[in-house]
Amino acid sequence: MERLFATEKLGGRSLYRFQAVTVLVGICLVLCYRATHFPAAGSGAGRVAWLGMLAAELWFGFYWVITQSVRWRPVRRRTFKDRLAARYGERLPSVDIFVCTADPQSEPPSLVVATVLSLMAYNYPPEKLNVYLSDDGGSILTFYALWEASAFAKRWLPFCKRHNIEPRSPAAYFAESDEPRDPSISKEWSFIKGLYDEMTERIDSAVRSDNVPEEIRVNHKGFSEWSTGITSKDHQPIVQVLIDGKDRDAVDEEGNVLPTLVYMAREKRPQCHHNFKAGAMNALIRVSSVISNGPIILNVDCDMYSNNSDAIRDAMCFFLDEEMGHKIAFVQHPQNYNNMTKNNIYGNSFTVLSHVELRGFDGVDGPLYIGTGCFHRRESLCGRRFTNDYKEDWDRGINKEKRELSINKIEEKAKLLTTCTYEHNTQWGNEIGVKYGFPAEDVITGLTIHCRGWKSVCNNPTRAAFVGVGPTTHAQTMLQHKRWSEGNLSIFLSKYCPFIFGNGKISLQHQMAYSVYGLWAMNSLPTLYYVIIPSLGLLKGIRLFPEITSPWIMPYIYVSVVKNIYSAYEALLYGDTLRGWWNGQRMWMIRRITSYLYGTIDTIRKLLGLSKMRFEVSPKVSDEDESKRYEQEIMEFGTWSTVYVIIATVALLNLVCLVGWLCQILTSGGRNMPLNGFCLQVVLCGLLVIINIPIYEAMFLRKDRGRIPFSVTLASVGVVMFALSLYHYFEV
């Protein structure tokens, strides 16, 4: 039988592998040089510094080997929706869609409902679509917004389908241009846009005043849940079915069935730990099991709207494929953002991660689960082990005929499934559902699914399936990367370490692929060492690299040049600009010496029992002034933060070392400083100074509110002076 999807190997692998082997030889030679050229005894600081360089280079070499796992065998998937249609028509499995939101301030309800509307508008039989919104903020504002959306959907869905528009998030669609692409629909377009703008304004004004007017509250029984003045951290379970797709009256203005739409806020009590997003997902799994029980679950973050209305059919091509389908537990899509600037100032457009690493991961038994844009098989998410003879019951979804209880009764039943105590003495969060205990609940959940024998695939259609809001400030970027690096490292250091937990269950290459992210955070210390010590050495005349006349310099030059040329090539190949790549390198360094450093420290503190797990939600809005600077690609600092002190200190230290070295050369005419031995140190320090130019600007030249505050500059000057004097002290 014809396959529903095809797998293609990405080209150019022989060349890549040849290149990788030569780099590996280079790395070995570098380490060889380090180990055999220890400075003579008696050169105190020099020996210690050399030892540190050895350790850092050992780490980088090891980590480079690990990263080869996701570059060795990348694949690309292609789906055949026409074959799916020919074989199954509209007889497709029902899908439960989970959207999570946590806070109406950092995740505005109008943004959340634009996402919800895009998901309701999929090109998929509406009676088989069920959209669930989990609100961890337990906010009447979000409920109100969803209620508004349930009414607007009656106009929006037919409009989308009539004109086959993309994207189907009204916010994204209307933001694209001031008039429709097809002028013949301009009247209707303006009318719908008017309705949408009015709705958004009503929602936003309710959010501004933090109140839903009485005259609105009488329209739906759900509002009465908030009559007792509940708070986000202390409230009863709430489940409200806003559109019951099985109800005869739930139709749009053209008389078509609407997807089911459900609001859920699981019970919160101050004394009960709620396990953040993982807890919300598990409550959604249970609630949906009594309302629709779709065999496939799609899960997105509240900002990740559907950008491709065929994405569900695409996913079905994988699950329903006769040959491979039964092995696939989940179909992961890359994270795309719609608010990235041209030159990727904070390195957040994950071009290389999506196009290279995820596909490489896919070539080794399947990508990791990244928490959003992922279709899961309900059974594997709920703990089932893979067996070759398992047959999925695609008709398991609850339809009109199967439902016995009235919707009110179902709501009551669902509420009981979302109480604080429901999970006590159960396997939820451990063997069943999304796993608890790690800030990267997604990665650990995916890993356990793979270890139960399932495979996964990555789908990256030309028209991105999901698009969301990426971080637009330095602080937001740092917050996200700290959570990710910490989450992955704490998995690596737990009993779920891919090399231990995965041993015998998944291939070595798959274990390595997981470790690429598991070890992100550990890059912090070697990087910090490499951006500080060689530069200090330059200033103090401590040679740390081979002399220019020595043949040992060749592997150093070869490895760094080839590695960087290749990384620029990868970025350019998938649409980054050269400047974007350069900015990415800067952020790569900054992330390592800040977010990853904090991630490492916090993981260790947690291991020692000194701190508890947190999940700080990334804000999805920024103020106007900040946004303007973001558009202009000017880095945002603005407030005091120790993170900024680290960034400023490293930048300043390198500048001082380079200038200091230059002064010494000029004053001594090069007599005391044999140039020859310091070539690589000068290049390294020089590159660090060039890459840090935006940091110097933010410290000394810029006048706007986003500059590095004077207090940060002052602190970094203090640290640099202290470091230099300390160094001096040890030397004499």
Ligand SMILES: O=c1ccn([C@@H]2O[C@H](COP(=O)(O)OP(=O)(O)O[C@H]3O[C@H](CO)[C@@H](O)[C@H](O)[C@H]3O)[C@@H](O)[C@H]2O)c(=O)[nH]1
């Ligand atoms: O207590 C919580 C905290 C968060 N969320 C939701 O989780 C999602 C992700 O949070 P966000 O702050 O946007 O995190 P990101 O860094 O953008 O998220 C990535 O990384 C997370 C793990 O660190 C995954 O959970 C996400 O799915 C993945 O997109 C959002 O929809 C939140 O509303 C909850 O529902 N409850």
Ligand SMILES: [Mn+2]
């Ligand atoms: Mn997010």
